Amino acid sequence: MTPTRRSLLAAGAALPFLRAWPARAQRQTGVLRFGLSSFPPSIQPWVNTGTAAATVKLLIHRGLVSFAPDGSLRGELAEAWSNDSPTSWTFRLRENALFQNGDRVTAEDIRWNLEQMASERSTAYHRAQAQRIARIETPDARTVRIVTAEPMVTLPLWFASYHMMMVSPRSPTGAGSLPVGAGPFVLKGQERGVSLDLEAFDRYYKPGLPRLRGIRMVAYADENLRVAALQAGDVDLIEYVPWQAMASIEADPKLRLDATDGPFMYLVFNATRPHLGDARIRRAIAHAIKREEIVKAAFFGRGSPLEGLPLMPGSAFHDPELASGWRYDPARARALLAEAGVPNGFTTSILATAQYGMHKDTAEVVQQNLAAVGIQAELRLPDWATRVTLGNRGQYDIAVMGTTTENNDPDGLSTLIDGSLAPSFVRSFGLRVPRIEELLAAGRAEFDGGKRRAIYAELQRIALAEAPIVGLAWRSQGYAMTPEVKGFKALGGALNFYSGITLEEASIG
Template identity: 60%
Template sequence: MTVSRRSVLGAGLAAPLLTSPFLSRPARAQRSSGIIRYGLSAFPPNLQPWVSTGASAGTVKMLIHRSLVAYDPKGELRGELAESWSRDAEGAWVFKLRKGCVFHNGEPVTADDVKWSIEQIAGEKSTAYMRAQFQLVERVEIPDPQTVRFVTKGPQATLPSWFANYNTFIIWRKSNPNEPIGAGPFRLVGQERGTSLELAAFDKFYKPGIPKLKGINFVVYADENLRNAALMSGDVDMIEYVPWQSMAAVESDPRLRLDTQEGPFMDVLFNGTKPPFNDPRVRRAVAHAVKREDIVKVAFFGRGKPLEGVPIVEGTPWYDKELAHGWNYDPARAKALLAEAGFASGFQTTLLATAQFGMHKDTAEIVQQYLAAIGIQAELQLPDWSTRVSRGSRGQYDIAIHGVSSDNNDPDGLTVVMDTSLSPSHGRSFKVEAPRTIAALAAGRAEFDQAKRVEIYREMQRAALEEVPLVGLAWRQQGYGMDKSVQGFTNLPGALSNSSGNMLEETYFG
């Protein structure tokens, strides 16, 4: 079975925001005033600091909020509200807060704010993305006003990286629940629902000379081709998610620059609360049904590579060549698994994606065709992104297509997409039973010895190939396009690409 490339240029969504006041201002005036115009791919469903609503929302949140640590341009952890961190003799993680940090209301960032924020994230009724991780913290202690001590229920080798997730921020403890006050380099000073957001530099940010811009005007282009057209025409200075079919044009334009990383990936998610996808044999059938090369060719115009196993990056200590192809294309095996599960004649189901991002829609259409070839007739559902997020988080689907990345470049970063015991999220399968995978992830998180961690994560891959908490489909290049006058921005390496919005604090016009 072969899927031919088809044009996606004619498949538009809602009209772009041509009437936005941001677009009516002359580009030169914007640049001279130090305000960058950024083409955002989706309007954030919300900006709640601890709830995951996608990478576009994460970009905005990283700029108006701040956590204890973040990633530097090389992808290494660096101090933010914390200036240092280490484990003490008793195995607790101790963070020393940076002096002079203040929230946007002028109140100082204190250990009490850190303690309160983490307790809210870990609360029993919390809907926070990182709730389950922080429930592994037994208690938060404050030895002095500038020190926070995290006593965990067991060893946690990767705890510092939890604070670099763009859904883990420190908020002023007296904030109104609907108006969280952060300590980021920018303040949200205006927004038009569904259309635009306006940020202004925070003049009391704790890093001298940061941010380098005076402001950021985010203009939402739901249609990826119109977003790219805005960059090509100069209506915006920078965009995220450069469409793959447009990357060559951006590269060849002498006025523009394309910055890509390979690390994000496409996958299939499952609702494990009901038949047939509560059966791992059916999930494995889906895994063997799809020829990934067609996804790379059609959805990503060759800018990616097939992903036939757990998303472990080749060339890292965790990579195993044999395990990396454990879900190879094998339609005969897929049909046999369906028959073994009692579905020899196939079945009908629904496939949730979104038309707002071409990569989701194109990937979903290819998966739909390959599922049909083994007897699974999937009705494609393509709501807008906000609805896709809501339905995914509530488990209102059978199977779904998603685009995501690990939380970081350590295998523990896969926890957020593979640990199906965590709080429901649009970015991971809904209540799929995967106990061996989850146990291996926990074991790796608790182990400090590198050689032992390598073997633990190989066992995690073996378990996941059988339990199938997700199905990897394709690695993809992810690109930011920008005018060459935009300087200082870094597309973070590998899985961290989705966290690159944090680098806008170091961006300026050269």
């Protein structure tokens, strides 16, 4: 969805779980068993700790708006919103929206959330976005007027992010406590590193939802065990279906695969480490990689090469010529290394994780391809939680990453290539390209579609030269489930990691 300057409207403590219930009884009572790809490092609502954490957060929390299954924006805590001027947006809150402590969601609560995200000591993933808000007005309990420092066409998309969920200002503050959300499920218990139990919130603002009595989320860090658990009937639905298992699941009449393209693999760099602050070196790395080998080795052919910035084919902003700017060219890679003063290459390291086979397999192909042009890279393969921590701290040279953009708008690239943002494992460390930052700001401020396309075309040209990240491969992303699971949908494009939001409408049995 691309917003315009016209008004935009959108419609709108129980008993603990009995872990010994047999599978049949769980289905009859409406408890869905979900196989997570990892136990979330954290489920604090404003931080980014990966996809498994995002799925959990999408069950407990809600923001002002969210994405519908077709990719459009829909109301959540806000039932309607309008663009009053290039710098002013008004959100009208639902009358029946409640936090899970029973408190009504008010305009002052929204103000408090945004001010906390924007504060100087905030660790919020979207702190920079919140800091672009100049003023928040609350003329009554259900009206929030947001005035930005500059024109901001993309503001509603921010509020659909699972990193900008609204929580109760009256949440408990003790050690280990979690903010109180307003989502369809309440966290009732967890076994650290193993599982989380969620129960339906009986005062959720959408009548008749959620349909499930509860969800039991079990972490299977080993992807083969995750598939085996589904095949054995120990779980009903799994995320991150390993690509080598997709064909067998498709052929199994007792299972169903729901897969879509959108997520992708790419490289990030620590620009403070030797050589990697030089754009010529990063371009050399981009031209040294045989992306077809990654598609084959990591994704069993279920994907395609990514030779530019990750703008989905079919998007109005996708240019086929710019999309192939980092095509495989080892001669060009060696020439760039020589131009940068290291004709014989150099020694470095690649950070990935062995917990996800796609990360490990991708890293191994990159390692081999770089060695062919003289760059010797040692692999570092910790567990996922450690990988995230090292990435956030900048404790790496080169790192393999896999994600999606924030949304299907090209401004979703911001979190990957805007070096002015706070350090994050999803983007390069210590690497700023002022012209990229200027173009991203210009794209957010421009309401004319044609002018936005020109802005993002220039952005792609600058990115090909500066290589703030290096695209590797698009990948098919799959969920697998039993036929008894109804209502769950894998969202397409950049929204795939938001698929957990459809669990509010899921049922089983």
